[in-house]
Amino acid sequence: MAGEAEHGGSGFNIHPMDQFKVTPLFGGDSVHWYTPTNATLWMLLTVLAITLVMVVGARGRALIPSRAQSAAEVIYGFTRRMVEDVAGKEGMKYFPYILTVFLFILFANLLALLPTSFAPTSHIAVTGVLAVAVFVTVTAIGFVKHGAGFLKLFWVTSAPTVALRIVLAMIELISYFVRPLSHSVRLGGNMMAGHAVLKVFAGFAGALGLGAIFPIVAIVAVYGLELMVACIQAYVFAILTCVYLNDALHPGH
Amino acid sequence: MEGNIGEMGQFIGAGLACIGMGGAGIGVGHVAGNFLSGALRNPAAAGEQTATLFIGIAFAEALGIFSFLVALLLMFAV
Numbered sequence: 001m002a003g004e005a006e007h008g009g010s011g012f013n014i015h016p017m018d019q020f021k022v023t024p025l026f027g028g029d030s031v032h033w034y035t036p037t038n039a040t041l042w043m044l045l046t047v048l049a050i051t052l053v054m055v056v057g058a059r060g061r062a063l064i065p066s067r068a069q070s071a072a073e074v075i076y077g078f079t080r081r082m083v084e085d086v087a088g089k090e091g092m093k094y095f096p097y098i099l100t101v102f103l104f105i106l107f108a109n110l111l112a113l114l115p116t117s118f119a120p121t122s123h124i125a126v127t128g129v130l131a132v133a134v135f136v137t138v139t140a141i142g143f144v145k146h147g148a149g150f151l152k153l154f155w156v157t158s159a160p161t162v163a164l165r166i167v168l169a170m171i172e173l174i175s176y177f178v179r180p181l182s183h184s185v186r187l188g189g190n191m192m193a194g195h196a197v198l199k200v201f202a203g204f205a206g207a208l209g210l211g212a213i214f215p216i217v218a219i220v221a222v223y224g225l226e227l228m229v230a231c232i233q234a235y236v237f238a239i240l241t242c243v244y245l246n247d248a249l250h251p252g253h
Numbered sequence: 254m255e256g257n258i259g260e261m262g263q264f265i266g267a268g269l270a271c272i273g274m275g276g277a278g279i280g281v282g283h284v285a286g287n288f289l290s291g292a293l294r295n296p297a298a299a300g301e302q303t304a305t306l307f308i309g310i311a312f313a314e315a316l317g318i319f320s321f322l323v324a325l326l327l328m329f330a331v
Contacts, residue, residue, distance in 0.1 A: 017329060086304060182315040189318035192325075236311040239304055 014206060016199035020122055020192065038118045039126070046108045046120070054103065075103070079238065086242035090249050097137070098245075101130060102238035109191060109230035113223070121233075122191035124184060131184035134241050142248035153251040183240060190233050194226045263327050270324040277317020284309040 025036045054075075057068025065073060079099045083091050105121055112119030120126045142150035154172040159165045198219060205215040288306045292299035 082304065182319075185322055186311060186315045186318050189322055190314075193318075193321060232307065236307055239308060240311060243308060 014199055014203040016196040016203065019118070019195060019199055022123075039120050039123065042111060042118045043108065043120050043126075046104060046111055049107050049111060050103050075106075082235075082239060083242055086239060087246040087249060091242065091245050094141075094245055098238055098241055101134070101241060102234055105130070105187065105237050106231065106234035109234055110227075112191065112195070113226060113230060119191050119195055121187055122195055124188045127184040127188040128180070130187075130237070131180040134183065134244065135180040138241075138244045138248045141245070142251060145249065146251055150248070150251050153247055157252075179244065183237070187233050187237050190229055194222075194229055197222055198226065263331060267324040267327040270320045270327065273320025273323075274317040277314050277320070280313035280316070281310050284313055 022031060022037045022039050024031055025038060025041060028035070031037060053068055054072050057066070058072040060066060060069060062069060076099070079102050080092075080095060083095045083098055087094070108119070108121045111117055112121065142153070146152075154169045154176070156165055156168045156172065159168055201215045201219045201222060205212040205219065208215065284306065288299075288302070288309075292302075
């Protein structure tokens with residue numbers, strides 16, 4: 001998406017896709033795997049923010065919690081309840097992983113809403129790694145726990161005839177392998193779409209002069225919506241991880 | 254009027270791909286509306302089902318995001 005900004009006929013004075021460009025932090029043009037880029041910077045800031053809230057904020061362990069401590073406690077308790085409800089008692093073993101994923105996505109989404117910041121979670125490369133990691137982990141847990149019995153997940157015994165079961169097995173198999181794609185594209189697409197919408201309205205505001213008040217009001221409204229979407233998408237990613245984990249732990253239908 | 258026919262096809266295709274997002278809108282509205290009608294009949298049971306609501310919305314919405322992705326690919330990647 002990088003080269004599109006130059007193309008003059010597009011009619012935008014702020015191109016909505018420019019904000020997703022990955023650029024090296026310390027000059028230069030080429031991006032290698034070791035180059036520190038703005039994506040690395042914002043992921044680092046995400047980790048720092050999480051550390052600040054969850055480790056430094058909750059350090060006091062006071063009986064009457066400070067603001068940061070109660071924020072950390074609310075996030076922890078919320079995720080814990082979610083894992084317990086969806087994946088059951090056996091799922092609690094994997095609670096640290098799900099909390100890590102949830103916190104990373106939540107904080108990356110929220111930090112991305114700061115003006116001039118960069119949204120790592122709007123890149124399919126980042127969300128794809130998260131989703132593939134979940135997919136591989138969950139599949140491995142299923143096979144380690146149940147061996148070949150994990151394949152019962154695809155064999156719907158509640159279907160009346162064998163022919164129907166074969167058809168359903170094929171559908172289940174396809175839907176199983178589409179999981180990492182939909183899991184990653186849902187998060188990445190939502191974030192990208194939201195940020196692009198904000199930038200499109202910003203472009204209108206730049207073009208309209210005094211009438212810019214209308215797009216600015218719209219930006220405020222969309223920003224509120226994006227704040228909600230940022231939290232909901234982190235929640236959805238985490239809860240779908242729990243659902244997949246539950247499938248791996250209890251494969252029977 | 255200038256430009257080539259391939260670019261025109263890209264733009265038309267991207268526009269057509271966005272129709273799919275309307276389907277996702279219908280799907281998400283259906284999930285949320287049915288949840289609300291069920292929740293108003295039995296408000297006591299509604300609180301426990303919000304997780305299911307969000308999972309349903311997420312599944313319905315994913316397909317709309319796919320069509321949005323196709324539109325973006327046509328505009329910027331092809």
